Amino acid sequence: xxxxxxxxxxxxxxxxxxxxxxxxxxxxxxxxxxxxxxxxxxxxxxxxxxxxxxxxxxxxxxxxxxxxxxxxxxxxxxxxxxxxxxxxxxxxxxxxxxxxxxxxxxxxxxxxxxxxxxxxxxxxxxxxxxxxxxxxxxxxxxxxxxxxxxxxxxxxxxxxxxxxxxxxxxxxxxxxxxxxxxxxxxxxxxxxxxxxxxxxxxxxxxxxxxxxxxxxxxxxxxxxxxxxxxxxxxxxxxxxxxxxxxxxxxxxxxxxxxxxxxxxxxxxxxxxxxxxx
Amino acid sequence: xxxxxxxxxxxxxxxxxxxxxxxxxxxxxxxxxxxxxxxxxxxxxxxxxxxxxxxxxxxxxxxxxxxxxxxxxxxxxxxxxxxxxxxxxxxxxxxxxxxxxxxxxxxxxxxxxxxxxxxxxxxxxxxxxxxxxxxxxxxxxxxxxxxxxxxxxxxxxxxxxxxxxxxxxxxxxxxxxxxxxxxxxxxxxxxxxxxxxxxxxxxxxxxxxxxxxxxxxxxxxxxxxxxxxxxxxxxxxxxxxxxxxxxxxxxxxxxxxxxxxxxxxxxxxxxxxxxxxxxxxxxxxxxxxxxxxxxxxxxxxxxxxxxxxxxxxx
Numbered sequence: 403x404x405x406x407x408x409x410x411x412x413x414x415x416x417x418x419x420x421x422x423x424x425x426x427x428x429x430x431x432x433x434x435x436x437x438x439x440x441x442x443x444x445x446x447x448x449x450x451x452x453x454x455x456x457x458x459x460x461x462x463x464x465x466x467x468x469x470x471x472x473x474x475x476x477x478x479x480x481x482x483x484x485x486x487x488x489x490x491x492x493x494x495x496x497x498x499x500x501x502x503x504x505x506x507x508x509x510x511x512x513x514x515x516x517x518x519x520x521x522x523x524x525x526x527x528x529x530x531x532x533x534x535x536x537x538x539x540x541x542x543x544x545x546x547x548x549x550x551x552x553x554x555x556x557x558x559x560x561x562x563x564x565x566x567x568x569x570x571x572x573x574x575x576x577x578x579x580x581x582x583x584x585x586x587x588x589x590x591x592x593x594x595x596x597x598x599x600x601x602x603x604x605x606x607x608x609x610x611x612x613x614x615x616x617x618x619x620x621x622x623x624x625x626x627x628x629x630x631x632x633x634x635x636x637x638x639x640x641x642x643x644x645x646x647x648x649x650x651x652x653x654x655x656x657x658x659x660x661x662x663x664x665x666x667x668x669x670x671x672x673x674x675x676x677x678x679x
Numbered sequence: 680x681x682x683x684x685x686x687x688x689x690x691x692x693x694x695x696x697x698x699x700x701x702x703x704x705x706x707x708x709x710x711x712x713x714x715x716x717x718x719x720x721x722x723x724x725x726x727x728x729x730x731x732x733x734x735x736x737x738x739x740x741x742x743x744x745x746x747x748x749x750x751x752x753x754x755x756x757x758x759x760x761x762x763x764x765x766x767x768x769x770x771x772x773x774x775x776x777x778x779x780x781x782x783x784x785x786x787x788x789x790x791x792x793x794x795x796x797x798x799x800x801x802x803x804x805x806x807x808x809x810x811x812x813x814x815x816x817x818x819x820x821x822x823x824x825x826x827x828x829x830x831x832x833x834x835x836x837x838x839x840x841x842x843x844x845x846x847x848x849x850x851x852x853x854x855x856x857x858x859x860x861x862x863x864x865x866x867x868x869x870x871x872x873x874x875x876x877x878x879x880x881x882x883x884x885x886x887x888x889x890x891x892x893x894x895x896x897x898x899x900x901x902x903x904x905x906x907x908x909x910x911x912x913x914x915x916x917x918x919x920x921x922x923x924x925x926x927x928x929x930x931x932x933x934x935x936x937x938x939x940x941x942x943x944x945x946x947x948x949x950x951x952x953x954x955x956x957x958x959x960x961x962x963x964x965x966x967x968x969x970x971x972x973x974x975x976x977x978x979x980x981x982x983x984x985x986x987x988x989x990x991x992x993x
Binding site for chain 2: 436438441443449519520521522524544546547548549550551552555556557558559560562563564565566567568580583584585586587588589590591592593594604605608640641642643644645646647648649650652653655656657658659660661662663667668669671672674675678679
């Protein structure tokens with residue numbers, strides 16, 4: 403693992419702050435995932451995602467939107483970033499993320515990243531982010547498929563910068579952030595120096611819907627594709643091994659389904675409920 | 680059981696500490712609890728079964744719980760326990776992720792079941808929004824795992840248990856985030872996992888005003904009100920504490936009555952342990968009907984008042 407020198411990082415990544423500039427270079431991270439509606443269960447309870455449509459993780463759209471709102475408030479630039487396998491080459495998905503506002507897209511595509519664990523994902527993102535340069539990285543609360551809620555946290559620590567999860571409000575002022583963090587029974591108000599990595603909650607904002615014009619414009623925005631070697635990550639080893647992935651065993655249900663709103667139907671349904679309580 | 684394996688635990692709240700100590704004792708007698716808080720909590724951890732307690736002291740004003748990350752990291756690096764269990768609160772997740780990144784490992788998250796085989800921990804968790812269960816094992820030295828409430832049942836406190844309490848000096852964090860203010864959150868105290876009856880509303884409820892009708896039915900049934908995620912997050916018609924699903928509450932009532940709930944897997948994974956599932960939905964093809972014991976294809980605005988009238992007439 404690469405151990406960073408914090409002073410060096412701060413100098414390299416957060417140079418803008420020392421000049422008192424408020425504009426920010428923001429990276430919004432996202433993951434593409436198989437739509438769980440399309441997951442097929444085989445008779446042995448194993449699952450297949452071969453026929454699944456790939457989509458942008460819905461919680462990551464909040465990260466993109468949060469980045470756009472900061473950019474619209476203080477200026478600078480929003481760059482989208484994702485790491486994964488060749489599914490990322492899908493042009494509809496590239497346009498999908500760019501149509502929501504980011505000016506540029508970077509992808510790290512490598513078969514070694516297929517089904518990566520949170521550690522490898524965070525290391526790949528860190529390597530790419532260092533190459534791009536940033537003041538702030540925003541991640542979603544968790545990926546839609548695995549929802550480990552870990553990548554943003556580990557990414558921040560690997561980059562050796564302040565990192566927070568559960569952030570439900572961000573205000574950028576004077577080259578730093580004032581954030582609210584929604585915990586189980588309290589809200590923390592925190593002052594975060596930059597550079598930093600922030601993971602946002604699903605209710606921090608309502609992600610914008612792209613218009614046809616946005617989608618057309620997205621096709622003209624620059625996209626840079628790197629391999630792991632391009633970002634200088636040589637160790638693509640996993641820290642975990644997947645032993646199995648199986649559909650849960652289903653409880654047998656009676657499936658007595660009535661139709662309509664007639665008195666007889668309602669009487670019958672009422673009787674069934676009565677027996678159940 | 681073995682006294683060879685070292686298992687460490689940490690939780691924000693006493694209940695979490697109690698659960699994780701009980702979980703750790705499934706594998707070893709060699710349980711170490713890390714405690715942040717008053718000394719009484721360290722003593723309580725011994726009574727709950729921890730043989731050793733690292734007492735990190737009490738967080739002073741202006742300090743974040745996570746400011747102890749570097750202190751905990753240096754302990755981990757000195758002693759390399761086989762397993763570090765972290766209670767899966769938001770703070771716990773941040774701590775676990777930062778420790779893992781520093782140790783060059785990953786985190787096994789939201790573990791439902793943990794087993795020890797030969798020389799490794801294996802953990803199961805839900806993936807794909809609850810569509811599947813995955814078992815994984817960590818390949819690195821110390822396995823870090825987050826475990827939510829309810830996975831392990833606490834052992835009763837026993838005054839006769841003995842253990843060593845070691846006070847640990849604070850290691851100044853390399854990275855500090857300034858705490859400006861803490862605000863008490865308006866939380867709703869509701870214990871859905873303990874509810875015997877639940878009436879749950881989904882997007883099929885057209886208007887917020889119609890909630891009143893559903894509340895009346897819930898009162899008559901002596902049921903707790905619950906909802907799907909979009910009702911709580913997005914529409915904000917009900918508090919977040921009341922949503923059921925893979926990222927919300929996991930329930931197992933005698934009766935789960937779903938009104939206008941489509942039955943998506945992310946939601947149903949939280950409800951499918953219910954003894955009886957009943958559903959009302961206008962869409963005959965809604966997936967909920969494949970997972971229900973009883974159902975009506977119809978308009979809940981007509982069906983709910985009819986049910987209210989019948990329960991009232993009892």
